[in-house]
Structures are given as structure tokens and as C-alpha cells.
Amino acid sequence: MRETPVLRATLTPSVTYRIALLLTMAVSGGSPRGLLEECHAGQPSQAPQATAKVDLILRGGTLIDGSGQKGRRADVAIKGSRIVALGDLRNTKAKRVIDATGKIVCPGFIDLHSHADRGILSYRDAENYIRQGVTTLVCGNCGSSPTDVAAFFKDLRSEGIGPNLALLVGHGSIRQQVMGRINAPPSPEQLLKMQQLVRQAMKDGASGLSTSLRYGPGSYATTEEIVALAREIKPFGGFYATHMRDEGTRILEAVEESLQIGQQAGIPVHISHHKISSASVFGLTRLTLARIDKARAAGRDVTLDQYPYGAGSGGMDLYVPQWSLSGGMDAFRERLKQPKVRGQIEAGVKDLLLRKIYEAGQRSDNPAHTAAALSRIRVARATHDESLEGKTLTQILRERKQSVTLQKGCDLLIELISKGTGGINHTLEERPGGDVDRVMQHPQTCVASDGSVFQFGTGNPHPRSYGCFTRVLSHYVRQRQLLSLETAIQKMTQLPAKRMGWTDRGHLAVNAIADIVVFDPKTVTDKATFLKPHQYSTGIQDVLVNGRLVLQAGKMTGQRPGQPVAPARD
Numbered sequence: 001m002r003e004t005p006v007l008r009a010t011l012t013p014s015v016t017y018r019i020a021l022l023l024t025m026a027v028s029g030g031s032p033r034g035l036l037e038e039c040h041a042g043q044p045s046q047a048p049q050a051t052a053k054v055d056l057i058l059r060g061g062t063l064i065d066g067s068g069q070k071g072r073r074a075d076v077a078i079k080g081s082r083i084v085a086l087g088d089l090r091n092t093k094a095k096r097v098i099d100a101t102g103k104i105v106c107p108g109f110i111d112l113h114s115h116a117d118r119g120i121l122s123y124r125d126a127e128n129y130i131r132q133g134v135t136t137l138v139c140g141n142c143g144s145s146p147t148d149v150a151a152f153f154k155d156l157r158s159e160g161i162g163p164n165l166a167l168l169v170g171h172g173s174i175r176q177q178v179m180g181r182i183n184a185p186p187s188p189e190q191l192l193k194m195q196q197l198v199r200q201a202m203k204d205g206a207s208g209l210s211t212s213l214r215y216g217p218g219s220y221a222t223t224e225e226i227v228a229l230a231r232e233i234k235p236f237g238g239f240y241a242t243h244m245r246d247e248g249t250r251i252l253e254a255v256e257e258s259l260q261i262g263q264q265a266g267i268p269v270h271i272s273h274h275k276i277s278s279a280s281v282f283g284l285t286r287l288t289l290a291r292i293d294k295a296r297a298a299g300r301d302v303t304l305d306q307y308p309y310g311a312g313s314g315g316m317d318l319y320v321p322q323w324s325l326s327g328g329m330d331a332f333r334e335r336l337k338q339p340k341v342r343g344q345i346e347a348g349v350k351d352l353l354l355r356k357i358y359e360a361g362q363r364s365d366n367p368a369h370t371a372a373a374l375s376r377i378r379v380a381r382a383t384h385d386e387s388l389e390g391k392t393l394t395q396i397l398r399e400r401k402q403s404v405t406l407q408k409g410c411d412l413l414i415e416l417i418s419k420g421t422g423g424i425n426h427t428l429e430e431r432p433g434g435d436v437d438r439v440m441q442h443p444q445t446c447v448a449s450d451g452s453v454f455q456f457g458t459g460n461p462h463p464r465s466y467g468c469f470t471r472v473l474s475h476y477v478r479q480r481q482l483l484s485l486e487t488a489i490q491k492m493t494q495l496p497a498k499r500m501g502w503t504d505r506g507h508l509a510v511n512a513i514a515d516i517v518v519f520d521p522k523t524v525t526d527k528a529t530f531l532k533p534h535q536y537s538t539g540i541q542d543v544l545v546n547g548r549l550v551l552q553a554g555k556m557t558g559q560r561p562g563q564p565v566a567p568a569r570d
């Protein structure tokens with residue numbers, strides 16, 4: 001075996017031998033996982049044998065490896081699906097060379113919180129994600145997922161997908177399959193059936209269990225029900241991801257419930273899209289993050305994610321009491337016809353509005369406060385009347401020449417929900433130093449989109465589906481300098497990979513899988529806005545998934561090298 005002069009000159013014989021062995025294995029497609037990272041730590045240049053041609057070299061870029069360490073000048077060589085060398089590779093021959101001069105070369109972004117399972121079979125290229133640099137989507141969040149994981153993975157493979165995709169199994173979907181959409185506890189037989197479905201999903205490659213306890217059918221479940229199901233994922237090394245039961249005035253109780261579920265089931269906890277959605281308690285992330293820190297200090301494995309925007313997104317029906325939706329929309333409309341029940345629904349809506357859209361100190365009998373409060377809710381999707389899309393409740397009331405009062409806002413909400421109005425955007429605390437900044441700066445917060453894939457130009461999705469990752473890089477890193485570039489990239493790569501238990505993705509090292517992004521740190525930008533969401537991000541130059549180019553020089557290649565990713569099980 002030939003060794004390069006550089007290796008001989010700088011390393012001890014035994015390390016030189018190990019690197020040479022690994023390079024041979026890597027170039028020939030072997031898989032000596034774990035060994036190389038150790039050797040790689042000293043950063044000598046690691047050139048493959050001069051005679052072995054690699055498939056691709058990314059030359060001249062600044063390498064940010066995902067660990068949070070400072071960027072450094074290094075070339076990256078790829079053969080097959082893996083990285084085979086890093087460093088000064090000017091003498092290495094390659095079938096193809098990409099000039100990365102002036103660009104950042106880093107691991108592909110791992111989106112821990114996607115809902116793309118809903119659209120990926122129709123929009124397999126996931127261009128909105130690829131153009132943000134995302135190479136792996138973790139889907140099945142907020143309790144909603146395909147329940148037959150084996151069949152879903154088979155469908156993904158049949159015609160291929162652009163990015164990789166991992167899946168959590170959703171409690172809400174399992175519950176709905178077994179019990180329907182009803183507000184009732186499961187019978188012992190129903191619970192057994194749900195447990196069996198969760199177990200099967202894990203056997204078929206799911207990475208964990210997700211819930212949304214905020215809305216039905218997940219909200220109909222007790223803590224005990226979730227613990228009983230979460231125990232099923234422990235033998236598989238899965239984790240529990242949760243859209244918590246409350247993200248507003250009762251969020252501290254909801255954090256406790258999440259921790260309790262993790263503790264009783266003996267599994268890690270991941271808090272999804274962490275935010276404060278009630279204006280009356282903006283700032284409460286000081287306490288939620290302190291609680292998470294305390295749990296971690298006690299040895300608990302707790303992580304979180306966030307999308308980087310000053311407004312959230314949800315169903316308009318989040319603003320009615322969830323019991324009123326039991327049995328579905330027809331049942332809701334029937335309840336509205338009964339004056340006494342309608343009165344109870346209205347009382348519940350007003351209570352939610354008071355907590356969620358009025359800031360501390362704002363009063364519902366102050367017209368200016370109410371106009372500001374009702375402006376926090378903006379209609380995103382209204383299939384029955386598209387002219388409403390993009391408008392706030394205040395705007396709609398004014399257009400109708402109605403007074404802007406809490407009662408009128410309540411009536412309008414109920415009317416819109418009963419007509420089937422879908423999504424809304426509601427504003428969060430985005431002022432500098434507010435909740436969005438605070439959560440982003442927490443060392444355990446991953447960047448994650450909470451987005452999905454769509455037909456380009458159709459509907460009015462939250463802009464995070466097009467711009468989540470690029471917005472962090474442009475707005476929070478370049479413009480506001482809230483995070484260093486290295487830290488931001490770590491939150492998009494190594495940190496989510498750790499949560500998933502992946503050792504060969506989320507960092508750039510020899511023998512890691514070649515999921516890689518090349519982007520221009522000076523120009524990378526999110527373009528999508530709340531009013532014009534269907535705009536691709538710019539500044540991402542090249543994206544490799546499993547060693548193959550999906551985006552090349554800013555153009556989609558049409559390749560679909562993405563794979564379903566099941567947890568590694570030893």
C-alpha cells in the first residue's frame with residue numbers, strides 16, 4: 001500500500017497505517033465507521049492514493065464541519081456516497097471538480113421538524129427544501145404521520161426522493177385509526193391496539209413517537225395514555241417529540257408533562273417548535289428554558305427546535321375549545337345551533353383570545369388594544385373565500401364596516417371556522433431579546449422548519465417552508481449577528497444528527513455520508529414572506545445528497561438520491 005508523503009511526515013506510523021487503511025476502505029466503499037474521526041482530529045491533509053480517482057472534489061471552499069468549530073480552508077473529496085478525504089487535495093484526481101472558492105462547504109441541513117410526509121409523494125424533489133440546503137427531512141411530527149411505515153418507505157423508494165427522509169410515528173394518527181376522532185379514553189383493547197401499531201412502526205424504521213397534545217385527536221389523550229405508548233419506543237432507542245399541550249399561559253405545566261412522559265417511559269424528550277403563543281405571557285421562555293436546563297443538569301436528555309419567525313401558524317380552530325370540535329366539523333356546526341352550547345363556545349373563544357392575543361397590560365375594553373390584538377391573527381388559507389387570505393381579523397371587520405370589539409372578533413372567528421377556514425398566522429414575540437431570540441440562542445435548540453412540500457404557487461403556506469434555514473443564515477447570522485455562522489450551522493447539522501442518533505450524517509469528516517451544502521455566506525437569503533410565500537431561497541449553490549448532486553450551480557439536477565433513513569441499531 002502506498003502512503004502519501006504528507007502522512008508519513010506528520011503522523012506516527014500506526015496512525016499513518018490506520019488512515020491509509022481507512023482511505024482504502026472508503027475509496028473501495030468499505031465502512032470503518034468511527035475509526036477515522038479520531039485520526040482526523042489533527043487535520044493533516046488526507047489525500048487518497050494518487051492512482052485512485054475520486055468522483056468529485058469541492059475545491060477551495062471554507063469548510064465548516066458542523067461541530068461548531070471555526071471554519072477552515074479545505075477541499076472535500078467524495079467517492080460513491082461518502083467523503084473520502086478532506087484537506088489540501090490539489091494533487092488528487094477527480095472525475096468532476098466544483099469550485100467552492102469564496103463559499104462555505106458544510107454538512108447538509110437536517111430538518112428535525114417537517115410535515116413533508118403529507119406531500120413528498122407528490123412533490124418528490126422537495127425543491128423548496130433543497131434550495132434552503134436541507135438534505136434530510138424528519139417527518140411525522142405533531143402527532144400526524146403515515147401509520148404504515150413500511151408501506152410509506154416503499155412508496156418513497158419506488159420513484160425516489162430528492163432529500164433523505166426519516167419518520168416519527170404520530171400518536172394522533174394512530175389514535176384516529178383505532179378510535180376515530182373522538183374525545184374519550186381508549187378501552188383496554190384500543191390501547192393495546194395502539195401500542196401494537198406503535199411497536200410495528202418502530203420495527204419498520206420509525207425513529208420515535210410524536211404527539212400534538214394541543215389539538216384533537218391528540219388533545220383527547222391523558223398523560224398516562226401517552227406514557228403507555230411512549231414505553232413502546234424505548235426498546236428501539238426512539239425519542240419522544242412533542243407539540244406540547246399548551247404553548248401559552250400554561251406552558252410551564254406542559255413542559256412538566258413532557259418531562260414526566262420522558263421520565264416515566266425512560267426515553268429522551270424533544271420539544272417541538274418552542275415558542276410562546278400567548279401574547280399575555282411573552283417572555284416566559286426565560287422559565288421554560290431554565291426548566292430544560294435544570295432537567296439536563298439532572299442528567300435528562302432534553303432538546304428542542306424552533307422556526308425562526310415572528311409569527312406562528314396553525315389551524316384557526318386552535319381558537320375554539322377543543323371539546324367543541326369532538327366528532328368533527330359537522331358536530332361543531334350542530335353545537336353552534338344550540339344557543340346554550342353556542343354561549344359556552346363563545347365564552348371559550350373569548351377566554352382564548354384574551355390570553356393569546358392581548359399582551360399584558362392591554363385591555364379588551366380599549367378599542368386600540370383590541371384592534372392591535374385582533375391584528376395578531378391573519379388568515380392564511382380560506383378555500384371558501386380566497387379574498388380573505390392575507391387579511392387580519394381587524395382588517396376583515398373594518399372592510400365589513402363592523403366595530404372592532406372582542407365580541408365581533410369572536411363572532412368572526414366562529415363564522416370563519418364553521419365555513420372551513422383553514423390556516424392562520426399569529427404573531428409571536430420577535431422583538432430583539434424576546435422569546436424568538438432567546439430560544440434560538442439556547443445551546444440545545446435545533447433549527448427546524450415545521451414546514452412541508454407543496455405545489456409551487458398554490459395556497460398560502462407559512463414562509464418557513466421556503467426560507468427557514470436561509471433566514472437563520474441571512475437574518476440572524478449575517479444581519480443581526482445573533483449567532484456565529486459556525487453555531488448556526490451546528491444547530492442545522494450536528495445537533496439534530498445527535499438527536500437522531502446518527503453518527504455518519506450531520507458532520508463533515510472522512511467516511512461520513514456526503515450530504516453537503518455549498519453556499520455563499522454573503523448572499524444567502526430567504527425570499528419567502530407571509531404575503532408572498534412561494535419564493536425560493538437564493539445563495540445556495542450546490543447540494544449533495546448521499547454523494548449525488550441534487551442542486552448544481554443553483555440549478556435542480558432532477559436526481560433523486562434521497563433515502564428513507566431508519567435509526568442505526570446495533
Ligand SMILES: [Zn+2]
Pocket residue numbers: 141142212243272273
Ligand atoms: Zn406542531
